[in-house]
Amino acid sequence: MSGDDRAAPPSWQALVPGIAVLRGYRREWLGKDIVSGLVLSALLVPQGMAYAELANLPPVTGLYTSILCLIGYAIFGPSKVLVLGPDSALGSMIAATIVPLLLADGDPARAIALSSVLAILVGVIMVVAGLAKFGFIADLLSKPTQIGYMNGLALTIVISQLPKLLGFSIDAEGLLREVGAVLTGIVQDAANVTAAIIGLASLAGILLLNRLLPKLPSVLIVVVLTAIAVNIFDLGGRGVDTIGVLPQGFPPFTLPIVRWSDLPVLMLGAVAIAVVALADTMSTASAFAARRGERVQGNQEMVGIGAANIAAGFFQGFPVSTSGSRTAVAEQAGSRSQVTGLVGAAVITVLLVFATSLMQYVPQPTLGAIVIAAAFSLADLPATRRLWQQRRMEFALSVIALLGVAFLGVLPGIVIAVALSILNVFRRTWWPYQAELGKTPDRAGLHDLTRYPNAAVLPGLIVYRFDAPLIFANARMFSEAIRGLHDRSCDLRWIVIAAEPVTDVDTTAADMLEELDAWLNERSVSLVFAELKDPVREKIERYGLTRTIDPAHFFPTLDAALEQYVRETGATWRRTEPDT
Structure with missing residues (x-):
């Protein structure tokens, strides 16, 4: 049928x-x-x-x-x-x-x-x-x-x-x-x-x-x-x-x-x-x-x-x-x-x-x-x-x-x-799993640094994954997590959001993203999105977020975003040092 x-x-x-x-x-x-x-x-x-x-x-x-x-x-x-x-x-x-x-x-x-x-x-x-x-x-x-x-x-x-x-x-x-x-x-x-x-x-x-x-x-x-x-x-x-x-x-x-x-x-x-x-x-x-x-x-x-x-x-x-x-x-x-x-x-x-x-x-x-x-x-x-x-x-x-x-x-x-x-269900949306991602030589794609602490990263770039739709209940958590990443990173230039799990962005989250992007721009850091679904991208455009978030900073895949960053900065992958 x-x-x-x-x-x-x-x-x-x-x-x-x-x-x-x-x-x-x-x-x-x-x-x-x-x-x-x-x-x-x-x-x-x-x-x-x-x-x-x-x-x-x-x-x-x-x-x-x-x-x-x-x-x-x-x-x-x-x-x-x-x-x-x-x-x-x-x-x-x-x-x-x-x-x-x-x-x-x-x-x-x-x-x-x-x-x-x-x-x-x-x-x-x-x-x-x-x-x-x-x-x-x-x-x-x-x-x-x-x-x-x-x-x-x-x-x-x-x-x-x-x-x-x-x-x-x-x-x-x-x-x-x-x-x-x-x-x-x-x-x-x-x-x-x-x-x-x-x-x-x-x-x-x-x-x-x-x-x-x-x-x-x-x-x-x-x-x-x-x-x-x-x-x-x-x-x-x-x-x-x-x-x-x-x-x-x-x-x-x-x-x-x-x-x-x-x-x-x-x-x-x-x-x-x-x-x-x-x-x-x-x-x-x-x-x-x-x-x-x-x-x-x-x-x-x-x-x-x-x-x-x-x-x-x-x-x-x-x-x-x-x-x-x-x-x-x-x-x-x-x-x-x-x-x-x-x-x-x-x-x-x-x-x-x-x-x-x-x-x-x-x-x-x-x-x-x-x-x-x-x-x-x-x-x-x-x-x-x-x-x-x-x-x-x-x-x-x-x-x-x-x-x-x-x-x-x-x-x-x-x-x-x-x-x-x-x-x-609300708890999983309110407190979703979050991860920084890195590259491992023996596995395709990017993976959670907490599970692969020796994975390689690009200097000046953080890939961050947020496993939930962005809504009023978790907007503040997302904002604080991104600000925390900035505060503990040296020479940060890009924060790339691995946005494939983000199935929605409501108006509360849109206002948060606009404020967050302005705050990062003041500190010479770009907020970048990769793998954002078309319906979600359309909502972001309808909310007018592309006034602050550079339209060029939306990429169809993570690989495309990383390749663009490497072209602009000449950065090369290096292994992270595990915390002792």
Whole structure:
């Protein structure tokens, strides 16, 4: 596709990729899509209910959400393989957004309305951003801060689910208080032994099956076995809480009603969820697209995720994102298109309409185990260790993001993570790498004198490289660096700026350059530019800098600048003397 094609306004057909998939659908795909849809539904049902409870919502809303988001993405999503649904990472963010808005009695109907409006807001943000081609928003979360955020999220999820896993409850907010409450409950024998056995056995079963027999639906197997155990041995009578009978029928279309005063909080949560969902989707989409030889359509992905969220929001659902684990299951089962998701939605619908009683014996500790197992997959300790080994600054950013999530909360944590990513980019522009360059006999070009202290230089000339655009944030640093070079150099005649890394010059930097050139001219030193990009050179001319900087002192290459200096001065290369 050409650049012009990408820039053209999308037609309605381009915004609805599901139509193109249906038109090009092959009969031989149907069998594999049906099988993979059946396999996928085995994961969607228990996970949907578990993640709904993580979000402080009734379990059935997880099934409602799964149905509508699968349908919405099948119509508007561009990927043939991605699977959307309730997500463990978003569950904590949803709870962090809606719980402060709930009444003292935690009214489930109000919680559903708040989460539905939250889903609609996320969807609208995504669709508008996709149509406006804001797919780059996913880049707001750098990899180190994303790793730290996910590690912190995994920690908070595990701590919050431990009481459910062990069969008791706590009333505490904040990581330290929750840890204290959990330890107190364990020490004071608040845990229900039977529930704890069910929960710990469920967790061990999921982890072992995932490791030893990864192709089996571990979550479904554990749910079925524990539900049978609860029924046969009447474990409900021993204090093991269960889901109970779910409401019967297809999710009803609902216009969620909330207070106007709720909207600012919901909007803040929606923005944070949209950023996380987009970053997660783009990383997952990129990984699977690379394996299939396909291209990621970032802006259309935003529209697809947005449509899925809006659909869920109008049917008592909550915000959703892409799931790497569910996508992997669908792909391994042979999925060929989004018909897989439609089959999964159909299976859940059949369950809700005809067989809701099947879920009544599913124990709550097992749902806690499902969430904790998912939280383990969020954490990435090997990547954290790699950051420590490769770049300590980015490791520090990762740790700060982790601590922000753990101690300040999920929503402040995502704000901190995004802010750290932006500040890290700004830091590199504010304090860029700088170097004086010299010539080495065994390597082409000019090289950093700090790495090659015996490199040769031309007397009276300094070649200086500044690895960033010249903007208001670093203009003073650049000026002081050049003045410092002048002050410590004898018989200086030229300062040549190796300007290839300078991708921009703003008006603040232009004023600085004009003052700096005048200051150097008073001291019989010329400011010279080499390898300046044409767009940047045009800006300098538009700013009128060539009034002070000699137009003849702009050279296309460093070699051309050095040759001109040698012609004018007769200087020859000589080795520098290393400092002792």
